[in-house]
Amino acid sequence: MTSKNTSDSIEAYIKQILAQSGFAEIKRSVLADNFSVVPSQINYVIKTRFTESRGYAVESKRGGGGYIRIAKIRFSDQHQMLNNLEMTIGEQISDQVFTDIIQLLFDEKIISEQEGNLILAASCDEVLGDDGPKIRARMLRRILQRLDRKG
Structure with a gap:
C-alpha cells in the first residue's frame, strides 16, 4: 500500500x-x-x-x-490544444515542462502510454546532453505539428 x-x-x-x-x-x-x-x-x-x-x-x-x-483548461478541439501548446514553446524547454506536456497529451488520449514513454526516454538530459533544453523545444514543436496533422 x-x-x-x-x-x-x-x-x-x-x-x-x-x-x-x-x-x-x-x-x-x-x-x-x-x-x-x-x-x-x-x-x-x-x-x-x-x-x-x-x-x-x-x-x-x-x-x-x-x-x-x-x-x-478546456479546448474546443484537439487542433486548438496542439496549436496552443506549440505557441507556448520557447527556444528552450525544461525536462519537467516537457514531461508535463507529454503527460497532458496522454491524459487527453492523443498519444498512448507506450508512445509517451518512448518520447520521454529519448528526451532526457542523459540522452540529449548539454543542449537538451534547446533540442527538447525543437523536438516538442515537431511532435505537436505531427500530431496536429494526424488528428
Missing part, C-alpha cells in the same frame, strides 16, 4: 473539487489550516502541480479577501 504525502493529499483534494464543479476557488489560509500546513506548502502544490503545461489555469488574488482560482 502506498502512503500519500501531504502534497499528494492537497493535490487530490483540489482535483476532487475540480471534478465536481469544473473549477476550484480556495483560500490559501483555510486550505493550509485544513491540512495543518503553512500557506507556503499550498503555494508549492499549486506552483508545481497545477501548471499551464499540465493543463490548468491559475488565478490568484492576494489580500484579506484573497483566493486562488484553479480551472482545467
